[in-house]
Amino acid sequence: MQAALAGSRRADRRAAITKCGRRSAGAACLSPIPVVSGRRGNQWWVLATLSLGFFLVLLDQTIVSIAIPAIRQGLHASLAAIGWVNNAYLIAIAALVITAGRLGDLRGKGKLFITGVVLFTLASVACGFAQSAGELVGARVVQGVGAALLIPQTMAIIMVTFPPHRRGVALGVWAGVGGLATVAGPTVGGLLVSSLGWRWIFFVNVPFGVAAAVLAVFAIADVGTNERRRLDLPGVLLAGAALVAISYGLLEGPDYAWGTVSSFVSIPLILVVGVTLLAVFLVVQMSRQDRDPLLPFPLFRDRNYALMCVGNVTLSVGLVGMALPMTLYLQSELGFSAVKAGLTMAPGSLVAGVVSPFAGRLADRGGKYLLMSGFALYAAGLGLLAIAAGRTAHWYTLMPGFVVIGLGVGCVMPPMQAIATRNVQPALAGAASGVLNTLQPIGSAVGSAVILAILQSQLAGRADYGGAMRTAVLVPIGVLVLTALLSVAIRSRPSAPEHGPTLISVK
Structure with missing residues (x-):
């Protein structure tokens, strides 16, 4: 029986690749169908490994911010120098994610994932031993390179491992792990800084990185094309x-x-x-569309993918539009410590982490109206926070707003990624993931710039932090409502894929 199944898989693979090879270079099929090969061959082991790598990166992003004051004091660094601890990392990710995604298509997603995890882990050790701000910033750049190699492969491997009708569940688990990482980051960071010192916020990455790399070797042998193709260097x-x-x-x-x-x-x-x-x-x-381009334009012929690219930007604007003014308000207006501020906002991420897997299951049935509801709930949660914010507010009066925001985010992330990737060819999974993951930091940077400008303008006009926060969140509320309305244009029924089923071979 196993021999018959293996023979059927080989025949299907040859037929699929032959079909792909007969198409012109400018047609929908730009490269051969990737083959997912895993030494365990178990989809859920693959998902667990990818989620662990994703958790590692998101934990680091949220854990570092809370330690900035301690890092500045420990390294005797200037405010300008310490600002580069985060900015250098973010710029490295933004600059390389789209390239890393396409490189995964051309050279193997499994190889890129493992390389990214190893590089990120080694750079974390270097960060922990840094003796100056310059050394720390340099190590953070390398960390950003590792994260850029890793991040797009997580979604891309999910795309070629899980068929479209089961992908929402997988992306829901993946997004849920991300939500839990954002909860753990500020809390774990605060405890590590207060008990062991700031260097341990980097050393804590090491066991997660080692575990992810070892699991990846066994669960994700490689995911790539069957041909060597050139990377678009220009x-x-x-x-x-x-x-x-x-x-x-x-x-x-x-x-x-x-x-x-x-x-x-x-x-x-x-x-x-x-x-x-x-x-x-x-x-x-x-x-260059007929010569293995870095950005294959056929991706954007799919209306759903193009719309979800916009959704990724607006979601990032919404996240920054909530986190940035609320962090300033909680610490500057209400006098909360960094740890208490993180715990106050934690219910939102916790709810998002719990809701995401269930929303992913619903997304497999379509997801259009779930997505619209998620954006609307997100906007409503920001509105509740704006109403509750004041000089005498307490953490419990703000909690309903954070819970509604978490519910909204949980209902947005899985369907947004499932809808975006539903009709993407497996051979372009890395490119598709790279574009989506590039738009997120760009959206965050745009949102941060706009929100900071509004906050500075309001505070210069002698408004209190509560009033400045209420004005600032009007921007993400408006953007999220517009995105909910734009989601009406999503095609509810997935189009029939031309590339055939995803191929999984077990060695």
Whole structure:
């Protein structure tokens, strides 16, 4: 029986690849169908491994922010230097995620995932032993490179491991793990900093990284194409330079009051250069669609994928629009400690983590109206926070808003990713994941810049933190409501895939 099944798989694989090979390079099938090969061959072991890697990265993102004051004091660093501990990491991710996603398509997603985990873990050790702000920032750049290699492979491997009708559940678990990581980060970070010191917020990554790497070797042998194909180096250079310039301008703009950085170099000039390079990148990609482009344009012919790209940006704006003003309000207006502020906001992430797997199961049946409801709930939760915020507010009066936000996020993440990837060819899974994961930090940077500008304007006008927060959250509320309305255009019925079923071989 097993021999018959293996023979059937081999025949199906040959037929699928032959079918793909007969198409023109500009047609929907741009490269052969990937083969998912795992030494265990168990989909849920694969998902557990990917979720552990995803947890590792998100835990680090949330755990570092709470330790910034202790890091600055321990390394005797300036405020400007310590700001680069986060910014260098974020810029490295934003610049490389789209390249790493496509590289996974061309060289093997499993290899890229394992490389990313190992690099991230080694860089975490270097961060923990850093003796100066410069050393720490350098190690954070390497950490960002590892995260950029790892992040797009998690979603891409899920896409080629789980068929479309079961993908929502897998993405729900994946998103739920992310929600739990954001809960654990501030709490664990606060405990580690207060008990063992700031270096342990990096050392804590090591056991998770080792476990993820070992599991990946056994559960995810490799996921890639059956042919060696060239990476689009002009695209890599143009996209990387454009995203570095745009990310730098948005992240550093507030610190330079959106003015001069040095000599004739200014934040507006950097942003203009970034946007210009991005336009050149798109023109170059248009001319390379028949030669393994970094950004395959056929992805955007799928209306659902294009709409969910917009959704990823607006979700990121919403997350920043809640976290940034609320953190300032809780600590500056209400006098909460960093740990208490993190615990006050934790119910939202906890609810999102619990709801996501169930929302993922519902997403497998369509997800359009679930997604619309999620965006609406998210906006409603921000409205509740704006109403409850005041100089005499307590943590329990703010909790209903955070719970509703968590419910909204839990109902948005799984269906958004499931709808986005439902019709994507397995051979383009890495590129699709890379684009989605590139848009998230860009959305966060845009949202952060806008929210900070509003907060600064309000506080300069002598408004209290509560009043400034209420004004600032109007931006994400408006963006989320518009996205809910835009979701009406989603096609409810998935189109029939041309690439055939995902192929899983067990060695």
